[in-house]
Amino acid sequence: MINFATTKHEHVNLIIDIGNTLAKLVAFDGDTPVEEIKTSNETLERLPEFVNKYAFKQGIVGSVFGITAEAERQLKRLDFPLLYLNAQTPVPITNDYRTPDTLGADRLAAAVGAYMQYPGHDILIVDAGTCLTYEFIDKNGHYKGGCISPGLQMRLKSLRAFTAKLPLIDSEGPLLDIGYDTETSIRSGVIQGMKFEIEGRIKYFQEKYPSLLVFLTGGDIFNFDSKIKNLIFADKYIVPRGLNRILAFNNEQS
Known part of the structure; x- marks a missing residue:
């Protein structure tokens, strides 16, 4: 049995990143x-288990899934302030997106x-999660x-959903340049296809912005060729880092 009381950190921020598949709770010390x-x-x-472990002073919630009634009940039990990120929340960059509400x-x-x-x-962020997204900030x-x-699992599931005979396969398994059966053909087409897509996108932006920095995050990992791999910073905390910085920025503004 873990004694959470003996592992408490003082003055820690709680970052709640609610995604399409799951939620991540991250403790940030500074x-x-x-x-x-x-x-x-x-x-x-x-959440109660995690909150019991740290002396949180404040937190931020970012959600793409929405907040269910049960999740809201959990959040309302917290005894420290929460910032809910939305389109009106001040951020430390300039948002040129034409539809910030979406x-x-x-x-x-x-x-x-x-x-x-x-x-x-100039920065390109590649997030290989439920969806495969690219973000550019100059x-x-x-x-x-x-x-x-579409992300990896979405692509695999779509082949099963929109065809009569193709199976749903596991992303783990032999990954070949040319599949020798239906399973390996699908895996090659989807996973290698995503890899080539990412590499092509990076090369396209690099040609336009020669000093481009590239960040890779998300749950799906790909083996890139050496030229591309050397350009990439892998950072699984890139979204929580951003939420934590937005929280700090709002504290500074107030």
Whole structure:
């Protein structure tokens, strides 16, 4: 049995990143992520356990899934203030997106998280999660927007849903340049196809912005060729970092 009382950190921020598949709870001590746990995006069932472990002073909630009634009940039990990220929330970059009300919290937070680490650089963020998204922020701190395409599991499931005979396969398994049966053909087509898509997108932006920095985040990992791999900063905390920085920025403004 873990004695959470003996592991408390003082003055820690709670970052709640509610995604399409699950929710991530991250404790930040200043700008440093201390711990991350995953929980249901519908119930936030592990939130009480996590809150008992740290002396949180404040928190921020970013959600692309929405907030269910059960999740809201969990949040209302907290005894420290929460900032709910929305289109009106002040952020430390300039948002040039034409429809800010439709911009996912994760996409905006990713742009903030990357730019705050490397201000003054053109940055492309690749997030390989439920969806495969690309975010571009220029060297002047202007978030310009990005691209959205289906993620890995969505692509695999769509082949089963929209065909008569193709099976739903596991993403784990032999990955070949040319499949020798239906399973390996699907895996090659989907996974290698996503890899080529990402590499092509990076090369396209690099030609337009020669000093481009590239961040890769999300749950799906790809093996890129050496030329592309050397350009990429892998950072699984890029969205939580952005949410944490937005929280700090709002404290500074007030």
